[in-house]
Amino acid sequence: MVDKSRILVADVAAIAEATAVLLGGGIVAVPTETVYGLAARAGDAAAVARIYQAKGRPSFNPLIVHVSGVAQAAELVEIDAVSARLMAAFWPGALTLVLPLKAGAAVAGLVTAGLSTLAVRCPAHFVMQALIAGAGPLAAPSANASGRISSTTAAHVAESLGKWGGLILDGGACAAGVESTILAVGVGGVRLLRAGAMAVEDIMAVLGEMGTPTPLALGGESPSPQGGGRLLAPGMMASHYAPLQPLRMNVVAADVGEFHVGFGDIVGDLNLSAVGDVVEAAARLFDVLHIAEASGRAGIAVAPVPIAGLGLAINDRLRRAAAPK
Numbered sequence: 001m002v003d004k005s006r007i008l009v010a011d012v013a014a015i016a017e018a019t020a021v022l023l024g025g026g027i028v029a030v031p032t033e034t035v036y037g038l039a040a041r042a043g044d045a046a047a048v049a050r051i052y053q054a055k056g057r058p059s060f061n062p063l064i065v066h067v068s069g070v071a072q073a074a075e076l077v078e079i080d081a082v083s084a085r086l087m088a089a090f091w092p093g094a095l096t097l098v099l100p101l102k103a104g105a106a107v108a109g110l111v112t113a114g115l116s117t118l119a120v121r122c123p124a125h126f127v128m129q130a131l132i133a134g135a136g137p138l139a140a141p142s143a144n145a146s147g148r149i150s151s152t153t154a155a156h157v158a159e160s161l162g163k164w165g166g167l168i169l170d171g172g173a174c175a176a177g178v179e180s181t182i183l184a185v186g187v188g189g190v191r192l193l194r195a196g197a198m199a200v201e202d203i204m205a206v207l208g209e210m211g212t213p214t215p216l217a218l219g220g221e222s223p224s225p226q227g228g229g230r231l232l233a234p235g236m237m238a239s240h241y242a243p244l245q246p247l248r249m250n251v252v253a254a255d256v257g258e259f260h261v262g263f264g265d266i267v268g269d270l271n272l273s274a275v276g277d278v279v280e281a282a283a284r285l286f287d288v289l290h291i292a293e294a295s296g297r298a299g300i301a302v303a304p305v306p307i308a309g310l311g312l313a314i315n316d317r318l319r320r321a322a323a324p325k
Contacts, residue, residue, distance in 0.1 A: 005029075005158045010127045010169040018169055019134035027051055029143040029157045031171030032066075032125045034094050034179050034197050035286065036151040037140030038161070039066070039131065042076075043106035048139050052110065054164040057146040062113040063139040064096050064180070064234060066123050068132045073120045076105040076137065082210065083185045089206045091122040092129070094176055094197035098184040098232060111139045119234065121180055127171045142179060143168075147240055149293065149321075150286045152177050159290075177283035178313045184232060193232055195313040197282065240320040241286075243293040243300055247322045249315070251301035258299040259292040266303035269295075272314075282310040285317060 008014035010031065018028045025047045027040045038054060040047035042065045052059060067073045070087050077099035079087070086097060101107070101118045112118055123129060132138055142150045144160040151157045154170035181196035181203070190207060192200065245259075254260035254268070262268025264276035270288050272281035292300045305314045 005162055005165055005168050007154050007158060007168045007170050010171040014169055015127060015130045015134075018167055019131055021167055022047075022131065022135040022138070027054065027166060028131070029151075029154070029161070029166065029168040030128055030131060030140065031154075031169060031174060032123045032128050032140075033174060034123075034176045035174050036143040036154070036157050036168075037066070037128070037138075038143040039128075039138040039140035041135055042111055042137040042139040043108060045108035045110060048108045048110045051139065051141065054161060054166070055141065055144070055146045057141065059110060060113050061141075061146075061234060062115060062119060062232075063111045063141050064119040064121050064182075065107060065111060066121055066128060066132060066138045066140055068129065068137075069122050072132075072137060073122070075102070076107060077102055077118050077120055080185065082190060082207070085206065085210055086183070086185070086203070087122070090198055090203070092124040093122070094124075094180040095203070096121040096180040096182040096194075096196075098182060098193060100186070107137075108139070115232070117184070117186075117232070119182060125171065127169055141234055147242055147325075149241055149243055149289050150179065152283075152286045156286070156290055173283075173287070175283065177285055177287070178310070178317060179234075181313070182234070194234070195316045197310065197313065199309045200312055201309065240323075241289075241317045242321045242323075242325060243289055245293060245297065245299050247300045247302065247318065249302050249318050249322050250304045252303065254301040255299070257297055258301040259295045259297040261288055261292055261300065261302040263303040263305050268303055272303075272305070276306075278305065278309050278311040278314065281305060282314055285314055289321070 143157045144151045152174040176197035181198035182194040184191045260268035262271040
């Protein structure tokens with residue numbers, strides 16, 4: 001793929017240029033604390049359509065809108081006592097909340113994919129916050145070709161979206177390395193739609209402090225659009241985050257021709273965390289998968305990673321990456 005993108009270190013001048021691009025109806029690849037995002041002003045329908053075009057993203061897959069804080073979120077969604085408590089506990093940070101869309105909210109229809117809800121997040125990364133301050137709420141899915149490995153560096157973005165030819169702000173490697181955790185909050189309680197960089201155990205602790213009898217419904221899945229259902233949030237496609245090669249999970253000993261991704265005592269060709277730390281493994285996951293894909297081997301095998309803390313998010317990503325395409 002010919003790389004036509006332009007990468008700028010995310011300094012004051014580059015952020016100002018990116019803000020001008022956004023205000024002018026363009027899209028920009030930007031760092032966050034989770035993964036790199038491809039951003040447009042949330043109320044600019046033409047710009048949001050450019051995101052879908054650049055990624056090759058299906059229009060039934062909704063986007064997350066990034067806001068400066070609770071006050072800006074309240075202009076777009078209905079906030080109840082539970083969501084307000086979650087915002088107070090985890091914003092800014094890697095928690096996305098799916099809430100009822102407020103009547104008259106300045107959000108393009110493509111952002112919600114026709115749903116009556118909107119996914120909102122307040123990012124902790126200073127670059128994303130600076131862009132929101134200059135251009136307003138930003139719709140921003142991950143900055144990679146749809147369904148492929150997410151980008152945690154500017155180089156990943158250029159490799160995945162090179163033909164797009166837009167501006168990429170380089171803010172270094174993403175600290176968390178996996179996407180945000182997504183919760184749906186409504187009349188039926190709180191439901192986990194996507195495991196992510198905010199540990200479920202921490203969320204449950206906060207909900208438990210509120211005296212919620214069933215603090216969190218785990219494992220919520222949305223029916224596939226092909227089956228007549230609708231995706232309620234990003235990252236819920238059965239096949240997602242996928243390398244070009246077939247991927248196998250929970251592999252102690254790789255087959256000949258496979259790139260073995262290790263964890264803990266299972267060394268592999270490249271180890272997610274030699275000390276068995278799921279936080280370190282999450283931060284390295286997509287970078288290691290990019291390296292494994294580039295190895296040219298016939299397949300990728302990944303060692304078992306415990307399902308605890310951020311291990312839940314890691315296993316979610318690997319399960320979708322291993323799903324039939």
